[in-house]
Amino acid sequence: MNRSPYITDAPTVSVIMFKVLLALVPAIMAYVWIFGGGILVTLTLATITALLAEAALLKIRQRPIQPYLMDMSAVVTAWLLALALPPLAPWWLVVVGTFFAIVIAKQLYGGLGYNPFNPAMVGYAVLLISFPLIMTKWPAPLSLAKAPLGFMDQLHFIFTSVLPENIKVDAITSATPLDYLKTQLMLKHDVASITQAPIFGTFGAKGGEVITGAYLLGGLYLLQQRIISWHLPTAFLAALTLISLGFYTFNPAHFANPLFHLMSGASMLAAFFIITDPISGPTTPRGKLYFAAGVAITTYLIRVYGGYPDGVAFAVLLMNMCVPLIDACTQPRVFGHKES
Amino acid sequence: MNAIINFANNLIRSISTNKDVFQFHGGVHPHDHKAESTLLPIAKLAIPEQLILPLRQHVGYIPKIKVQVGDHVLKGQMLAEPEGAMSAAIHAPTSGTISAISEQIIPHPSGLPDLCITLSPDGKDTWGQLAPMDWRTADKKALVACLRMSGIVGLGGATFPTHIKLTTNGKSNVHTLVINAAECEPYITCDDMLMRERADEIVKGIAIVQHLLGANHCIIGVEDNKPEAANAMADACKAFAIPAANDSVKPEMSVKVVPTLYPSGDARHLIHLLLGIEVPHDKRTTDVGLQVFNVATVLAIYRYFEFGEPAISRIVSMTGNVEKPQNFEVLFGTPLKTLIDAAGGAKPDTTHFVMGGPMMGFDLPNTDVPITKAANCIIAAAPHLFPAPPPAMPCIRCTRCAEACPVNLQPQELYWFSKSDNFEKARDYNLFDCIECGCCSYVCPSDIPLVQYYRYAKSEIIAADKAKDAADLARERNEFRLARIEREKLERAQKHAERAQATKTETKKDAVQPASEPLTNPEVATTVNDAAASDKQAAIAAAIARAKAQKLAATGDATEATSEKTVATTLEAKSASTENKQAEVKSDKQALIAAAIERAKAQKLAAAQAGIAPKNVENVSASVQAEINKTDEIREKAQQLAVEKTEDTPTK
Numbered sequence: 001m002n003r004s005p006y007i008t009d010a011p012t013v014s015v016i017m018f019k020v021l022l023a024l025v026p027a028i029m030a031y032v033w034i035f036g037g038g039i040l041v042t043l044t045l046a047t048i049t050a051l052l053a054e055a056a057l058l059k060i061r062q063r064p065i066q067p068y069l070m071d072m073s074a075v076v077t078a079w080l081l082a083l084a085l086p087p088l089a090p091w092w093l094v095v096v097g098t099f100f101a102i103v104i105a106k107q108l109y110g111g112l113g114y115n116p117f118n119p120a121m122v123g124y125a126v127l128l129i130s131f132p133l134i135m136t137k138w139p140a141p142l143s144l145a146k147a148p149l150g151f152m153d154q155l156h157f158i159f160t161s162v163l164p165e166n167i168k169v170d171a172i173t174s175a176t177p178l179d180y181l182k183t184q185l186m187l188k189h190d191v192a193s194i195t196q197a198p199i200f201g202t203f204g205a206k207g208g209e210v211i212t213g214a215y216l217l218g219g220l221y222l223l224q225q226r227i228i229s230w231h232l233p234t235a236f237l238a239a240l241t242l243i244s245l246g247f248y249t250f251n252p253a254h255f256a257n258p259l260f261h262l263m264s265g266a267s268m269l270a271a272f273f274i275i276t277d278p279i280s281g282p283t284t285p286r287g288k289l290y291f292a293a294g295v296a297i298t299t300y301l302i303r304v305y306g307g308y309p310d311g312v313a314f315a316v317l318l319m320n321m322c323v324p325l326i327d328a329c330t331q332p333r334v335f336g337h338k339e340s
Numbered sequence: 341m342n343a344i345i346n347f348a349n350n351l352i353r354s355i356s357t358n359k360d361v362f363q364f365h366g367g368v369h370p371h372d373h374k375a376e377s378t379l380l381p382i383a384k385l386a387i388p389e390q391l392i393l394p395l396r397q398h399v400g401y402i403p404k405i406k407v408q409v410g411d412h413v414l415k416g417q418m419l420a421e422p423e424g425a426m427s428a429a430i431h432a433p434t435s436g437t438i439s440a441i442s443e444q445i446i447p448h449p450s451g452l453p454d455l456c457i458t459l460s461p462d463g464k465d466t467w468g469q470l471a472p473m474d475w476r477t478a479d480k481k482a483l484v485a486c487l488r489m490s491g492i493v494g495l496g497g498a499t500f501p502t503h504i505k506l507t508t509n510g511k512s513n514v515h516t517l518v519i520n521a522a523e524c525e526p527y528i529t530c531d532d533m534l535m536r537e538r539a540d541e542i543v544k545g546i547a548i549v550q551h552l553l554g555a556n557h558c559i560i561g562v563e564d565n566k567p568e569a570a571n572a573m574a575d576a577c578k579a580f581a582i583p584a585a586n587d588s589v590k591p592e593m594s595v596k597v598v599p600t601l602y603p604s605g606d607a608r609h610l611i612h613l614l615l616g617i618e619v620p621h622d623k624r625t626t627d628v629g630l631q632v633f634n635v636a637t638v639l640a641i642y643r644y645f646e647f648g649e650p651a652i653s654r655i656v657s658m659t660g661n662v663e664k665p666q667n668f669e670v671l672f673g674t675p676l677k678t679l680i681d682a683a684g685g686a687k688p689d690t691t692h693f694v695m696g697g698p699m700m701g702f703d704l705p706n707t708d709v710p711i712t713k714a715a716n717c718i719i720a721a722a723p724h725l726f727p728a729p730p731p732a733m734p735c736i737r738c739t740r741c742a743e744a745c746p747v748n749l750q751p752q753e754l755y756w757f758s759k760s761d762n763f764e765k766a767r768d769y770n771l772f773d774c775i776e777c778g779c780c781s782y783v784c785p786s787d788i789p790l791v792q793y794y795r796y797a798k799s800e801i802i803a804a805d806k807a808k809d810a811a812d813l814a815r816e817r818n819e820f821r822l823a824r825i826e827r828e829k830l831e832r833a834q835k836h837a838e839r840a841q842a843t844k845t846e847t848k849k850d851a852v853q854p855a856s857e858p859l860t861n862p863e864v865a866t867t868v869n870d871a872a873a874s875d876k877q878a879a880i881a882a883a884i885a886r887a888k889a890q891k892l893a894a895t896g897d898a899t900e901a902t903s904e905k906t907v908a909t910t911l912e913a914k915s916a917s918t919e920n921k922q923a924e925v926k927s928d929k930q931a932l933i934a935a936a937i938e939r940a941k942a943q944k945l946a947a948a949q950a951g952i953a954p955k956n957v958e959n960v961s962a963s964v965q966a967e968i969n970k971t972d973e974i975r976e977k978a979q980q981l982a983v984e985k986t987e988d989t990p991t992k
Binding site: 010013067327 | 364365368370371449526608609612618619620621622694696697698699700701702703721725726729730731733734735736737738739740742743746747748749750752753769770773778781782783784785786787789791792795
């Protein structure tokens, strides 16, 4: 019998997924610091929902439950979705989004390895289209909120949507910088004056840029661990920088600088955690560059011209559709073959 | 875009690697486990009680057995003779008696039995007549012809008959000989030890091969995890003053150390590492002036020409989960258990034995199987060395396999296509460039047995191709048969038509008769020829022709009558014309005559063609043949008459 090779040297799928979760920990810690402990509730809710949905669907599909639950991929999806949602999102929003991501976007397409679209982004896009109001209502960073909520208040708010007496919703929420920039630009203000608002930090959003920095940190860890290849984040960040630099140079009063775009919204989360999903992404080295650049450009265009403040989810889903084409067109030269 | 990728990749590589070599894409760094079996020198394994010599120990045709059960043979005596070029001889590894010629389990991935010669040694180990040769003076062609009888095959594991690689037919374009001493698979150390201990003999063997190929240059590629071997080879190269052979080639050889990276020992990858040449996938290495030999093979060549010793033994690494891992010089046919015992026996937790390395080797069915020419390494497997792989998970398209693939394939796509039996796609994605090195499986986080999928897809495609070829041949035969039946039918119809015509001609004996007949014959004759081409078009054409012939046969009388009438009318008109127009009429007449002659000639030709065809029909009964003859006679007579008539005309 020929079953060579007899030796392997690879982290298992579980280990890869575990390292991705580990890489998210700095960002979660930053979240807790900036927005309070509510994010932990959201993460827990998403994790439980994901595992239950995954187990139920595996049972219905008559697949072995234990090995597939242990691969941790459902947890990764749950965490990425939870981190993309507004931190104090009501519990049912988290459950619906996670359920949709796991059941519709992943399991109904055949489970791990078979989903053509990024499940977390499918879940996010469904929520954004279905509940745009809640999805765009972000809490203000604790340092900026007129009435910062404690952990128990946050927990209570997530499950009941009821705030403590004498605190109004306006007191805990604020517009996100991307949103604020967009609406203020429509009012013919220029970028320089808009970014004077207290919600803006040094590079992006006040507080938010810390989380963004934490994503970058986690992403570098994944690169160092060779969990992700350099192609995707590099091409994404380079393309986003180039396109925003182009617009910024053209009209700095109307277009934010590249650094703002890199450090705002879901840029870093996308660069290192979202577009690096191998299953729904391209496989060839050149394809990865095209894919990532495509996501960056689409994200930028949606941010600047689209109807939503951030465009990562739609950009990723649009580029997911192009993956088979990208792969087919970017096959690398095989050893001993001429350049075709 | 490519430039960016290449730049980044080169940047990463340039930090860590030897700039003197030309890197290939991918590759893996498994733990080499070579230290265990290099602690002790090569030991000679004692002659076992019985030697089992499979006839199939090489790539190609199995050799023809030259001995019978009960024969006493001497050491080095040929037991089986190569049949055809692509074959290798089998020799007696020691003196003794042939005790059986039977099917036995052989060391092969299939685990199936195959024909083997069993030799019971007499313990005297008496050499037969040995015929060393002076390779410097002897004719190269004769040397290669002798080598065909040596039983030497590629000892790196490929077991390709060596003489074929040295057959140059007088004109060799090989300028560089590459000696493969990379030994990139983990655990295997037989070449390493051979180089450490017998470097000077290897170098002499290299000189012979260079002489035979006319290769001026030789590069010996050694991985950097074998510094002792590399140094020994370098010293031997320096010490060996290569004498200029009679063709005044002054060969030179050098050792080049390559970084340890599996699979650097793949011939094409080693060439790329050493020379930066990428052998085109559809070409042989000799097409770019290179030939690759394994160190052990050149040593065997040296011993054959210098001492006349044929291939009767090889160095085998006995390693893994045994008490004393070591390299042994083992006679071919030695049962595996003898070798295991010599290495101190297998440790208790040994589960099975693997032949070859851990990347490309295979499970041996039992410990009775003999050591063959392909056996470079035997590994005693145990769970702590080769843990059972966990159940395969789905592919997550992480492309670690693509990053590891030394051929730069997209293993994840090939896996997808192979799994879904989408073989055409797999072929489009260059499945057949896969060298089955196992790097993809080695790095797969989902533990998918990728190589097995590729082997499966390859075998399915090859089987389908064979089936297609067979079907094509069958269809061709069938079409040819149908065409033949059609042709025969046509010929019969024609024959009938001719007979009818001939009868008419004979009775009427009319000069204008030939005018109608030749119209059909040439057409039919060409159709017959086309039909032999046996394609569909021909069949259709034949059908049309047949219809025409039938129609003609049916309306033959009418046509004749008409044409006769026309000519008669013309003649009447002419005879009725005035006397002074006689000359004109005469010239008209002459033209008519000339045309008639032309027609008659054409008819004669056609008749000859058509006449031959029926005679060629095989297995005709005597009566049919008589009929054919009779028809021919009548036709000839008719033609003669016609010609006579036309020839007469001018004189009238």
